[in-house]
Amino acid sequence: MMKNPFAAMARAQRLARRGRPLSAALALQKMLSPPAPPKRAKAVAKRATTRAEPILRSTRPLPGSFIRGQFSGPHGDIAYKLYTPIGSARRRMPLLVLLHGCGQSADDIARGTGMNALADELGYLVLYPEQSMSANLGRCWNWHRPGDQKRGGGEPALIAELTRQAAAIGRANRARIYIAGISAGGAAAAIVASAYPELYAALGVHSGLVAGKVSTLTGAMAAMRNGADHAGGPRMRPPPPTIVFHGDEDGVVHPSNAGGFLSHLRRSSTRPLVSRVVRGRSSGGRDFTRSLHARANGVVLLEDWVVHGSGHGWSGGNRAGSHTDPAGPDASREMMRFFLARKNEAAAK
Numbered sequence: 588m589m590k591n592p593f594a595a596m597a598r599a600q601r602l603a604r605r606g607r608p609l610s611a612a613l614a615l616q617k618m619l620s621p622p623a624p625p626k627r628a629k630a631v632a633k634r635a636t637t638r639a640e641p642i643l644r645s646t647r648p649l650p651g652s653f654i655r656g657q658f659s660g661p662h663g664d665i666a667y668k669l670y671t672p673i674g675s676a677r678r679r680m681p682l683l684v685l686l687h688g689c690g691q692s693a694d695d696i697a698r699g700t701g702m703n704a705l706a707d708e709l710g711y712l713v714l715y716p717e718q719s720m721s722a723n724l725g726r727c728w729n730w731h732r733p734g735d736q737k738r739g740g741g742e743p744a745l746i747a748e749l750t751r752q753a754a755a756i757g758r759a760n761r762a763r764i765y766i767a768g769i770s771a772g773g774a775a776a777a778i779v780a781s782a783y784p785e786l787y788a789a790l791g792v793h794s795g796l797v798a799g800k801v802s803t804l805t806g807a808m809a810a811m812r813n814g815a816d817h818a819g820g821p822r823m824r825p826p827p828p829t830i831v832f833h834g835d836e837d838g839v840v841h842p843s844n845a846g847g848f849l850s851h852l853r854r855s856s857t858r859p860l861v862s863r864v865v866r867g868r869s870s871g872g873r874d875f876t877r878s879l880h881a882r883a884n885g886v887v888l889l890e891d892w893v894v895h896g897s898g899h900g901w902s903g904g905n906r907a908g909s910h911t912d913p914a915g916p917d918a919s920r921e922m923m924r925f926f927l928a929r930k931n932e933a934a935a936k
Contacts, residue, residue, distance in 0.1 A: 699908020
């Protein structure tokens with residue numbers, strides 16, 4: 588886990604105020620860069636075939652393949668990896684888009700979350716867009732920049748375009764496309780899901796921030812350190828069904844940021860919410876609090892998990908990847924349970 592993240596953020600903030608954004612970005616990169624994964628991660632990565640192939644192809648990749656490619660579209664270029672699970676090559680499967688955190692890669696988050704093995708079990712495609720250092724020195728998604736926070740431009744448009752291409756070549760079920768991410772990837776996923784509600788049926792955010800509260804690097808670091816202001820505000824567009832995970836000892840993204848998702852939901856409608864709380868303990872010994880917020884008809888719109896004693900890491904993840912907490916409840920399995928129970932009715936017509 589990172590050493591003294593607040594000191595690194597404070598230094599980056601001072602550099603940004605002095606008009607040195609490049610130095611500020613390098614300081615932030617140093618803070619968020621993950622430790623090198625254990626050597627045994629190489630063995631885990633070999634379980635699926637990796638081949639360099641372009642996204643533009645006429646047939647679905649072979650079952651069990653984990654391909655790498657480069658996508659070029661109207662809003663830029665982006666690398667990606669796509670996992671096609673074992674099983675029937677004819678079935679129309681759901682598609683999960685998973686965004687990594689700062690300093691991570693597609694391979695890293697695939698190892699850490701175990702999403703490919705779970706895809707084999709449950710039957711869904713996994714698309715891993717990969718940020719480049721040319722777009723951000725820390726390989727963070729630029730969720731704090733206004734140009735990357737809206738529909739029709741920047742990274743949201745690029746990720747949406749890649750999602751549509753992956754859905755086409757994988758012959759995905761268009762009504763069951765989901766997006767999730769961790770840290771900066773979680774914040775970016777929230778933005779993309781909000782910008783393209785017709786494309787994504789549900790959203791998952793791990794150790795991230797709600798869309799719409801930050802528009803500068805300085806503001807991003809302040810929200811990460813102290814939490815964003817969730818009080819009041821105008822009526823908002825209804826968010827997609829959302830599942831949130833956050834460790835209550837997260838020293839990188841303040842745990843109070845998780846409250847922004849409930850605040851957003853409450854400001855999206857005058858109808859009351861019906862809430863209930865479930866407490867439990869994971870098999871690894873982590874206590875958790877799971878809060879479910881639904882409308883009167885019983886449909887859950889927000890599921891919020893607080894993992895007690897956990898820091899800035901994927902709950903229930905594998906040590907083969909960076910920023911994971913193997914002792915926590917299985918965030919990957921719980922997210923997919925939440926996702927697969929939902930579909931985009933508009934896309935299904």
